[in-house]
Amino acid sequence: MAAFYYKLDQLLSHCIEKLVKSDLDSGCIDKELPNEISSKIKLLRRKSLQEAESGAEEVDPILEKRLGRIHKALDSDDVKLVELLLSESNLTLDDAHALHYAIAYCDPKIVMEVLSLGSADLNLRNSRGYSVLHVAARRKEPSILMALLTRGANASETASDGQNAVSICRRLTRPKDYNEKTKQGEESNKDRICIDVLEREMRRTSLSENVSILSPSVADDLNMKLDYLENRVAFARLLFPAEARLAMDFANANSTSMNTGLLASKSKGSSGSLREVDLNESPAVQAVRLQSTLHALRKTVETGRRYFPHCSEVLDKFLDDDMPDAIFLDKGTPEEQKTKKRRFMELKDDVQKAFYKDMENNNRPGRTSSSSSSSSPKSGVTYKARRKY
Known part of the structure; x- marks a missing residue:
C-alpha cells in the first residue's frame, strides 16, 4: 500500500510478485487492495497458471464471480441476499468461505446472523490454513470469539504455521496494551479480554470443567x-x-x-x-x-x-x-x-x-493457575433474603 500510494514502482513490482505467488485468496486481495492492484495480481496469476507445466486448472471465472457476489452481499450486511445467492448457485457457505469472510470484515451482528444459518463448518480451513477461530483471533473481537467457542470451535487447534488462536492473538497484541492496568469500573482492554478468554477456554477444555452457576x-x-x-x-x-x-x-x-x-x-x-x-x-x-x-x-x-x-x-x-x-x-x-x-x-x-x-x-507471564477454584461458587454461599429499608 505504501509503495502504491507513494509511487515506489520498483518496490511495488516486488510486492505484487510476492502476492501473485502467495496463498492469499482473491476475496482477501479484492478487499484489502486498490482495484488497480488486485486486478493486476489476478491477471498475473491467470497467466502464471496458463504457463505452468503442472497441469493446474484455471479458476472458473463464473465461479469466481459468484463468490464475489456473495462477499459483496456480506459487505452490504444482507444475509438474506447471501442465502438467495447460495440457493441460486448451488454453493454453500463453506464453498464461499463466507464465515471466514464475515468474521474478518463484517459487523459482529452479521457474523451472528451467518452463524445462525447453522450450515457453516467451524473446522473448515481457508487457503492459508486458518480456521474461523484463527481469523477471529486476528480480528480480536471478544463477542465473536465467545460465539465461536460456545458453538464448539477448538481453541487449541493450530494453523498451518503451528500457531493456535491465543498465540495469534498474543502476537498481534502489544505487551504495553496487555499489561496496562485497568482501574475498577473502567473499560477493560479488548486485546486482553480476547487473550484471557482463549486461555481460559483452553484450560477449561483440558480440565473438562463443568461448573454449575448456582449453589x-x-x-x-x-x-x-x-x-x-x-x-x-x-x-x-x-x-x-x-x-x-x-x-x-x-x-x-x-x-x-x-x-x-x-x-x-x-x-x-x-x-x-x-x-x-x-x-x-x-x-x-x-x-x-x-x-x-x-x-x-x-x-x-x-x-x-x-x-x-x-x-x-x-x-x-x-x-x-x-x-x-x-x-x-x-x-x-x-x-x-x-x-x-x-x-x-x-x-x-x-x-x-x-x-x-x-x-x-x-x-x-506463564501463569498456570487453575480456573476451577476461582470459577466455582464459594461453598456455603446462600441466597439471602434482602432486607428493605
Whole structure:
C-alpha cells in the first residue's frame, strides 16, 4: 500500500510478485487492495497458471464471480441476499468461505446472523490454513470469539504455521496494551479480554470443567432466584462494565429489562420493572415472562463464570457479605447509617484489592493457575433474603 500510494514502482513490482505467488485468496486481495492492484495480481496469476507445466486448472471465472457476489452481499450486511445467492448457485457457505469472510470484515451482528444459518463448518480451513477461530483471533473481537467457542470451535487447534488462536492473538497484541492496568469500573482492554478468554477456554477444555452457576443450597423459589441474579448482573455492570456487557450481549439479555434489582430500586423507588404487577396479565403469561427473564439472567451469569471467573469470584464475595443492603446508606437511624457506611467502605476496599490482585495474576507471564477454584461458587454461599429499608 505504501509503495502504491507513494509511487515506489520498483518496490511495488516486488510486492505484487510476492502476492501473485502467495496463498492469499482473491476475496482477501479484492478487499484489502486498490482495484488497480488486485486486478493486476489476478491477471498475473491467470497467466502464471496458463504457463505452468503442472497441469493446474484455471479458476472458473463464473465461479469466481459468484463468490464475489456473495462477499459483496456480506459487505452490504444482507444475509438474506447471501442465502438467495447460495440457493441460486448451488454453493454453500463453506464453498464461499463466507464465515471466514464475515468474521474478518463484517459487523459482529452479521457474523451472528451467518452463524445462525447453522450450515457453516467451524473446522473448515481457508487457503492459508486458518480456521474461523484463527481469523477471529486476528480480528480480536471478544463477542465473536465467545460465539465461536460456545458453538464448539477448538481453541487449541493450530494453523498451518503451528500457531493456535491465543498465540495469534498474543502476537498481534502489544505487551504495553496487555499489561496496562485497568482501574475498577473502567473499560477493560479488548486485546486482553480476547487473550484471557482463549486461555481460559483452553484450560477449561483440558480440565473438562463443568461448573454449575448456582449453589445447591439455593431455594427453588423463582422470585429469590431472580432477586439474586438481578443483583449479581447489576453489580457486575457497576464493577466490571466491559465484561458484563459482553456477557449480556452474548445472552441476548439487553432485550430484557436489566435495570432491576437493588440498583434499580434505589433509582426508581420500586422493586424494579421485572416484577411490577400487571392486572391484565394472567398468571400463566406472567410465569412465562419471568421464566424468560430468568433464562437470560442465568445465561449472563453462566457466561461470566465461564469467561471471566476472577470477576465472578469478586462478585461472590460482594454478594455473600450481604453488601447490597448497604447500598441504601441514607436509610435507617443515624447509628444504622454509620454502621452501613463503615461496612460499605470495608468491603469496597476488599473488592478493590481483589480486583488489582486479579489484574496482577492476569499480567503474570506463564501463569498456570487453575480456573476451577476461582470459577466455582464459594461453598456455603446462600441466597439471602434482602432486607428493605
